[in-house]
Amino acid sequence: xxxxxxxxxxxxxxxxxxxxxxxxxxxxxxxxxxxxxxxxxxxxxxxxxxxxxxxxxxxxxxxxxxxxxxxxxxxxxxxxxxxxxxxxxxxxxxxxxxxxxxxxxxxxxxxxxxxxxxxxxxxxxxxxxxxxxxxxxxxxxxxxxxxxxxxxxxxxxxxxxxxxxxxxxxxxxxxxxxxxxxxxxxxxxxxxxxxxxxxxxxxxxxxxxxxxxxxxxxxxxxxxxxxxxxxxxxxxxxxxxxxxxxxxxxxxxxxxxxxxxxxxxxxxxxxxxxxxxxxxxxxxxxxxxxxxxxxxxxxxxxxxxxxxxxxxxxxxxxxxxxxxxxxxxxxxxxxxxxxxxxxxxxxxxxxxxxxxxxxxxxxxxxxxxxxxxxxxxxxxxxxxxxxxxxxxxxxxxxxxxxxxxxxxxxxxxxxxxxxxxxxxxxxxxxxxxxxxxxxxxxxxxxxxxxxxxxxxxxxxxxxxxxxxxxxxxxxxxxxxxxxxxxxxxxxxxxxxxxxxxxxxxxxxxxxxxxxxxxxxxxxxxxxxxxxxxxxxxxxxxxxxxxxxxxxxxxxxxxxxxxxxxxxxxxxxxxxxxxxxxxxxxxxxxxxxxxxxxxxxxxxxxxxxxxxxxxxxxxxxxxxxxxxxxxxxxxxxxxxxxxxxxxxxxxxxxxxxxxxxxxxxxxxxxxxxxxxxxxxxxxxxxxxxxxxx
Numbered sequence: 001x002x003x004x005x006x007x008x009x010x011x012x013x014x015x016x017x018x019x020x021x022x023x024x025x026x027x028x029x030x031x032x033x034x035x036x037x038x039x040x041x042x043x044x045x046x047x048x049x050x051x052x053x054x055x056x057x058x059x060x061x062x063x064x065x066x067x068x069x070x071x072x073x074x075x076x077x078x079x080x081x082x083x084x085x086x087x088x089x090x091x092x093x094x095x096x097x098x099x100x101x102x103x104x105x106x107x108x109x110x111x112x113x114x115x116x117x118x119x120x121x122x123x124x125x126x127x128x129x130x131x132x133x134x135x136x137x138x139x140x141x142x143x144x145x146x147x148x149x150x151x152x153x154x155x156x157x158x159x160x161x162x163x164x165x166x167x168x169x170x171x172x173x174x175x176x177x178x179x180x181x182x183x184x185x186x187x188x189x190x191x192x193x194x195x196x197x198x199x200x201x202x203x204x205x206x207x208x209x210x211x212x213x214x215x216x217x218x219x220x221x222x223x224x225x226x227x228x229x230x231x232x233x234x235x236x237x238x239x240x241x242x243x244x245x246x247x248x249x250x251x252x253x254x255x256x257x258x259x260x261x262x263x264x265x266x267x268x269x270x271x272x273x274x275x276x277x278x279x280x281x282x283x284x285x286x287x288x289x290x291x292x293x294x295x296x297x298x299x300x301x302x303x304x305x306x307x308x309x310x311x312x313x314x315x316x317x318x319x320x321x322x323x324x325x326x327x328x329x330x331x332x333x334x335x336x337x338x339x340x341x342x343x344x345x346x347x348x349x350x351x352x353x354x355x356x357x358x359x360x361x362x363x364x365x366x367x368x369x370x371x372x373x374x375x376x377x378x379x380x381x382x383x384x385x386x387x388x389x390x391x392x393x394x395x396x397x398x399x400x401x402x403x404x405x406x407x408x409x410x411x412x413x414x415x416x417x418x419x420x421x422x423x424x425x426x427x428x429x430x431x432x433x434x435x436x437x438x439x440x441x442x443x444x445x446x447x448x449x450x451x452x453x454x455x456x457x458x459x460x461x462x463x464x465x466x467x468x469x470x471x472x473x474x475x476x477x478x479x480x481x482x483x484x485x486x487x488x489x490x491x492x493x494x495x496x497x498x499x500x501x502x503x504x505x506x507x508x509x510x511x512x513x514x515x516x517x518x519x520x521x522x523x524x525x526x527x528x529x530x531x532x533x534x535x536x537x538x539x540x541x542x543x544x545x546x547x548x549x550x551x552x553x554x555x556x557x558x559x560x561x562x563x564x565x566x567x568x569x570x571x572x573x574x575x576x577x578x579x580x581x582x583x584x585x586x587x588x589x590x591x592x593x594x595x596x597x598x599x600x601x602x603x604x605x606x607x608x609x610x611x612x613x614x615x616x617x618x619x620x621x622x623x624x625x626x627x628x629x630x631x632x633x634x635x636x637x638x639x640x641x642x643x644x645x646x647x648x649x650x651x652x653x654x655x656x657x658x659x660x661x662x663x664x665x666x667x668x669x670x671x672x673x674x675x676x677x678x679x680x681x682x683x684x685x686x687x688x689x690x691x692x
Contacts, residue, residue, distance in 0.1 A: 001273065001277050001279070002027075002029055002272075003027070003028065003029060003644075004644075005272070005279070005283070005287065005290070006290050006291065006293075006294035007029070007263065008029070008030075009029065009030050009031070009032050009087050009088070010024060010029050010030075010031065010032065011031075011032040011033075011034060011090065012031070012032075012033075012034060013034045013077075014031070014033050014034070014035070014077050014078055014080070014081040015080075015081070016080065017080055018080035018081045018083065018084060021080075021081040021084040021086075022084055024084075025084040025085060028645075030084070030085050030086070030087045031081060031084065031085075031086050031087065032086075032087055032088045032089075032090060033077075033078055033081055033086045033088070033089050033090065034090050034092070034093075035074050035077055035078050035089045035090060035091060035174075035178065035187075036052065036070070036073065036074045036077070036091045036092060036174055037051075037052055037091070037092030037093070037095060038052070038091055038092050038095040038096075038097075038167070038170050038171060038174070038189065038192070039051035039052055039092070039095060039096055040059060040061070040096070040097045040098060040101065040167070040170075041096075041098045041101070042098040042100040042101035042103075045103060045104075046100055046101055046102060046103030046104070046107075046141075046143070047059065047060075047101065047103060047104035047107065048060050048061070048098070048101035048102065048104060048107060048166075049101075050066060050070075052070070052073065053066055053069045053070050053073060055069070056069060058104045058105060058106050058107070059101075059104070060101075060102075060104050060106040060107040060110060060166070061166045061167075061169055061170045061173070062106055062107075062109075062110040062166070062169070063106040067173060070170075070173070070174065070177075071174075071177045074174055074177055074178060075177060075178075075180075075181055078178065078181065078182070079181065082181060082182050086182065086185065087186070088186045088187070088188070088205070088206055088228060089175075089178050089182075089185055089186065089187045089188075090188065090189055090190055090206065091171055091174050091175070091187065091188065091189040092189050092190075092192065093189070093190050093191040093192060093208075093232075094191055094192055094193075095167075095171075095189050095192035095193065096192070096193050097163055097164075097166070097167040097193070097195065098163070099144060099159070099160055099163050100143065100144060101163060102141050102159060102162055102163060102166075103140065103141065108140055110162070110166070111139075111140070111141060111159070111162050112136050112137075112139050112140075114158075114161075114162050114165065115136075115139060115158060116136065118158070122135070122136060122139075125139065128154045128408050128410060129152060129154050129155050129158075130151070130152065130154075131152075131155075141155065141158075141159040141162070142155060142156075142159075144156055144159070144324070147159070148324075148325050151411075153322070153325050153326075153405070153409045153410060153411065154408040154409055154410050156321065156324065156325060156409065157318060157321045157322070157377075157408055157409040158408070160321045160324070161196070161317075161321070163195075164195040164196040164199060164200075164317075165196070165199060167195040167200065168195055168196065168199040168200040168202070171187075171188070171189060171200060171204060172202070172203055172204075174187070175187040175188075175203065175204060186205035186206060186228070187204060187205055187206065188201070188204040188205050188206025188207050188208075188227075188228065189204075189206065189207065189208070190206065190207070190208030190230065190232070190262060191208050191209075191210060191231075191232055192207075192208070192209075192210075193210070194209060194215060194218075196317050197209075197215070197218055197219060197222060198222055198315075198317070198354050198356060201219065201222055201223055201227070204227070205226070205227055205228060206227065206228040206229075207219060207223065207227060207228075207229060208228075208229065208230045208231060208232065208262060209229075209231070210231075211231040211232070211233075211240070211252075211257075213255075213337065213340055213341075214333065214336055214337065214340070216229075216231070216255065216256075216257035216258075217257075217340060217350075217352060218315060218352050219257075220256055220257065220306065220351075221315075221351040221352035221353075222352070222354075225259070225303075225305065228259065228260050229257065229258050229259050229260060230252075230258045230259070230260035230261065230262035231252055231257060231258055231262065232262045232263075232264050233248040233249060233252070233261075233262065233263065233264065234262075234263035234264040234265055235263070235264055235265040235266065235270040235271060235272060235280075235282075235283070236264060236270060237269055237270055240264070243282045245282075245285065245286040245289070246286045246289035246290055246293065247546070247588065247589070249261055249290070249293060249298075250289075250293070250544075250546055250589045251531055251546050251548070253293070253297075253298060253301040253302070253544065254301070254531055254532070254533050254544030254545070254546050254589070255531060255533060256301075256306040256533055256535070258302075259301075259302035260302075261293075261294075261298070292569065295632065296630060296632045296649060296677075296679035297568060297569070297591060297679065299630055299649050299679070300537075300542060300568070300630050300679050300680060301535060301542065301544065303537060303628060303630060303651065304535030304536060304537045304542050305535060305536055305537065306349050306533060306534070306535055307349040307521075307534060307535075307536050308349050308350055308351040308367075309348050309349040309350065309368075309518075309520065309521070310366065310367055310368030310369060310518070311343065311348055311349065311350040311351075311367070311368065311369045311371070311518075312350065312351060312352070312353045312362075312363070312367045312369065312370045312371070313336065313339065313340075313350055313351070313352050313353070313370075313371045313373065314352075314353060314354075314358075314370065314371065314372045314373065314375045315352040315353065315354045315355070316332070316354070316355050316375050316376075316377055316378070316382075317354070317355065318355065318377035318379070318405075318407055318408070318409055319332045319374065319375050319376045319377045320332060321377070321409055322376045322377045322404075322405055322409045323376070325409065326376070326404075326405075326411070328434075328435055328436045328437065329374075329400045329401045329404070329435050329436065329437045329461070329463045330374045330399070330400050330401050330437070330461070330496045331374055332373060332374045332375070332376070334374070334496055335373035335374035335399050335400075335401075335496050335497050336373045336374075338373075338496060338497040338498060338499050338500060338505075339371060339373045339399075339497045341499075341500035342497065342498065342500050342505060342506060342509040343509070344500075344527075344531070344532070344533070345500055345506045345509075345524075345527035345528070346506060346509050346510045346513070346520060346523060346527075347520035347521070347522055347523030347524065347527075347532070347534070348513075348518075348520050349533075349534060350371075353367075353370075355379065355382055355407070358381075358382050358385050358386070359379075359381050359382070359385070361385075363385050363386065363388070363389040363394070364389075367389070367394060368394065368395060368518060369394070369395045369396075369397065369513075369516075369518060370386065370389060370394060370395070370396050370397070371397050371398075372386075372396070372397070372398035372399070372402045372423075373399055373497060374399060374400060374401040374402070374496065375398070375401070375402050375403070376401045376402070376403070376404045376405050377404075377405040377406065377407055377408075377409050378402070378403045378405075378406070378407060378422040378423060379406065379407025379408075380406070380407065380422075381407075382407065383403070383422050383423055383426075386423070386426070387426050387485075389488070390426060390485045390486060390488035390489070390490060391485060391486030391487060391488060392486065392487060392488065393486070393487035393488045394488045395488060395489050395490075395491070395516055395518070396426070396488065396489070396490045396491070397490075397491045397493070397512075398423070398427060398490070398491070398492050398493070399492075399493045399494075399495065399496055399497045400437070400461070400462070400463050400493065400494055400495050400496055401435070401463065402421070402422075402423050402427065402492070403421040403422030403423035403424065403427075404421055404422075404435055405422070406422060412431075413431065413433075413434055413435060413465065415434060416433060416434075417432070417433075418430065418431065418432050419431045419432075426485060426490055427481065427490060427492045428468060428481055428483045428490065428492070429466050429467060429468040429478070429481070429492065430467045430468070431465045431466065431467060432465060432467055433464065433465045434465060435463050435464075435465045436463070436464055436465070437461040437462060437463050437464065438461065438464075439459050439460070439461045440459075440460050440461070440462070440474050440475070441457060441458065441459050441460070442457075442458065442460055442474055443455070443456040443457055443458065444458070444460070444472050444474075444479065444480070446472055446480045447471070448482060448511075448512065448515045448516075449515055450515075451511055451512075451514070451515040452511075453507075453508050453511050453512055453515075454504055454508070455498065455502075455504050455505075455508055456503075456504055458498065458502065458504065460474050460479060460495045461495055461496060462474050462475075462477035462478070462479050462494040462495050463477065463494055464476070464477050466478060466494050468481055477494060478494055479493070479494045479495055480492075480493060480494070481494070489516065491512070491516075497509075501528075506527060506528075510523075519560065520560070521534060521541070521559070521560050521561075522534060522543060522557055522558060522559045522560060522594075523557075523558055524545070524555045524556070524557060524558070524582075525555055525556045525558055526552075526553045526554065526555040526556075527555070528549075528552065528553070529547060529548055529549035529551065529552025529553070530545060530546065530547055530548060530552055530555060531544075531545070531546045531548050532544065532545045532546075532557075537628040537629070538626035538627055538628045538629070539595060539596055539626050540593060540594070540595060540626075540628070540629060540680055541563070541593070541594040541595075542568070542591065542592070542593055542594075542680070543557060543591070543592045543593075543594065544589070544590070544591050544592075545557065545582060545589070545590045545591075545592070546588065546589045546590075547584065547588045547589070552584055553584060554581075554582070554583045554584050555582050555584075556579050556580060556581050556582055557579065557580040557582060557592065558578070558579050559577065559578045559579065559580075559594070561578070562576050562577065562578050563576070563577065563578075563594040563595060563596065564576050564594070564595045564596070564597065564598050564599065565577045565580055565592055565593070565594055566592065566593040566594075566595070566599065566680060566681045566682065567590070567591075567592060567682075568591040568592065568593050568679070568680060568681075568682070569587065569589070569590070569591050570682070571677075571681070571682020571683075572682055573598075573599075573681065574592075580592060593680040593681060595680075595681075597624065599624075599678065599680070599681040599683060600622075600623040600624055600683070601678070601683040601684065601685050602620065602621060602622045602623075602631055602676045602677070602678050602683065602684065602685045603620070603621045603676070603685040604618055604619070604620055604621075604633075604674055604675070604676045604685055604686065604687050605618070605619040605621075605687060606618050606619070606661075606674060606687050606689055607689070608688070608689065608690060609689065609690040609691075609692060610661075610663060610689050610690070610691055610692075611663070611691075611692055612663050612664065612665050612666075612667050612669070612691060612692070613663060613664070613665045614662075614663055615660055615661065615662045615663070616660070616661040616663065616689060617658060617659075617660060617661075618633070618658060618659040618660070618661055618674065619656070619658060620633075620650060620652070620656065620657045620658065620659060620676055621655060621656050622652050622655055622656075622678060623655055624655060625652050625654065625655050626654065627652065627653050627654055628651060628652065629651075629652045629678065629680065630649055630650070630651055630652070630678075630679045630680065631649070631650045631652060631657075631676045631677065631678060631679070632647070632648075632649055632676065632677045632679055633646075633647065633648040633649070633650055633659055633674070633675075633676055634646070634647055634674070634675045634676075634677070635647075635661060635672060635673075635674055635675075636672060636673040636674075636675065637667075637668055637670075637672060638668055638669075638670030638671055638672060639668075640673075643667070645664075646661060649679075650676075661674065663691060667691060668691075669691050669692050670690070670691060671688055671689075671690055671691075672688070672689045672690075672691050673686050673687075673688060673689075674686060674687050674688075674689060
């Protein structure tokens with residue numbers, strides 16, 4: 001029944017003997033093994049307490065005693081299930097750690113070692129922290145609240161970084177231990193707090209973030225397409241979308257957040273089956289759409305890539321830490337949340353670039369635009385490379401708070417006096433007084449090379465420490481600056497990027513970028529109430545559109561260039577178009593394929609006859625196709641019913657590919673039909689095989 005519902009794996013704790021996994025393997029439903037759970041808190045002394053290996057007093061993950069017991073635990077749990085082909089190993093769901101730990105003997109030793117690697121000398125540490133430690137043995141973290149009160153913000157940043165690195169190391173250590181017993185194992189976690197996500201996911205093969213927009217976009221930007229990504233949904237009654245049906249999975253796919261369906265089903269009210277194994281009513285209602293998704297469209301989305309359109313968004317873990325200490329002018333969470341929604345509704349793709357990526361030269365690789373959304377903490381290296389990006393012709397768009405601190409979260413301002421932020425020379429501003437803001441509703445129209453950009457009845461919150469000449473001001477504070485620097489341009493908004501729900505916000509973003517020669521490949525004419533995203537796979541472009549509000553208006557997909565458009569769900573050609581009408585009364589989810597030339601039907605060729613128990617070689621052709629196009633392969637019995645075990649999905653390396661069809665000895669003799677379908681266009685071809 002699980003197989004018939006479309007599921008291909010099951011996640012559960014391993015049985016002690018492996019007997020359950022043996023039975024599930026016989027049912028062709030391999031195990032995703034819940035091997036461990038990474039959990040850690042802090043006691044009243046600040047000692048890390050491991051909530052899995054509870055018997056170790058000093059629970060710092062760098063403690064050899066804890067590592068030995070954690071290794072023994074995970075290897076003991078998995079040893080009897082390895083023979084049955086574990087597909088993935090989960091190190092837990094809702095994994096967590098505590099930013100207040102690190103004060104145990106091993107914790108302090110490890111913390112000091114991290115600081116020595118980072119700073120090199122005690123003098124450099126004292127200069128950054130504003131301390132006077134006489135030797136390394138005196139160095140220790142302060143409780144966060146105390147450190148913030150004392151203005152020891154770099155110390156808070158380093159302590160948070162230590163806790164994040166320890167959390168990441170725990171996952172990496174367990175992965176290596178599992179791979180000692182099961183070489184090549186895929187290991188990770190799902191539904192867990194990220195820590196420093198870039199550190200945490202490095203080297204892991206699975207990560208399922210909480211279902212939040214920023215986390216999903218950051219993960220997509222950090223990992224390779226092969227990493228298993230998913231957000232839990234399914235049988236939940238009062239959370240995770242409740243029982244909104246397959247719409248939840250459609251939205252996950254269209255957003256680009258997942259390449260896997262993680263469906264939760266337990267016993268009782270959140271179950272999937274009745275006692276006689278019939279499907280629960282709520283699940284039975286969504287099965288037709290699940291069959292459609294699992295029948296190739298889901299794979300098509302998963303194999304596609306959300307294009308970045310040359311737009312990079314800065315991610316700074318130091319700025320995330322800074323928001324724990326200072327929110328006087330905004331936060332990265334608010335700025336990024338608004339910016340992501342604006343770019344989505346304008347039809348743009350994008351990716352995050354991190355502090356580490358920038359240090360490795362990421363800005364030299366063809367980006368057109370770099371957004372700094374409340375990037376309060378910027379290192380000297382980031383400033384150097386961002387400046388070089390603009391000088392070489394890049395477009396920088398920063399909102400309030402950019403460069404208020406250095407890369408260690410050390411504030412640049414001086415009480416009551418003049419000061420210089422990390423990026424002020426590039427932004428074309430000076431500073432005076434502490435950074436602070438107060439909401440002031442106002443209407444402003446910004447002039448950008450003849451383009452008029454209004455924000456009417458808008459809740460501006462400018463940073464009053466900014467000093468510059470500007471035609472647009474709130475009180476004495478400039479709110480909009482545009483300047484050239486080298487071959488590039490800089491836009492500074494002295495307010496948080498607008499919330500996309502404000503009536504002027506989306507036109508403001510769209511017209512601002514258009515005036516700077518940045519336009520999308522396609523967009524919705526009416527975007528409010530819709531989720532839309534474009535994917536690319538060679539010459540094929542895939543556009544998903546989901547209606548998220550019942551009162552959403554009629555809309556249309558407007559293309560920058562004509563394309564041959566196919567309705568993927570209906571499997572039909574719509575013609576060569578520059579606009580596709582999407583009336584509100586139509587399907588709530590539309591999937592469109594765009595091609596530069598008309599598609600041709602696939603073909604399949606095979607020997608005319610085959611014997612049961614043999615293997616038939618199939619030759620597949622999709623004329624004119626580039627790498628990545630997806631064909632659905634089906635085998636139909638003599639009575640016309642599909643033999644589901646033979647269904648396969650073939651990713652074409654080019655116009656031609658081969659596939660194997662292994663016949664069972666129990667297959668009925670007679671005339672079988674082998675059919676191949678181009679999932680993107682719905683066109684198909686078939687051949688006959690006489691099975692004897």
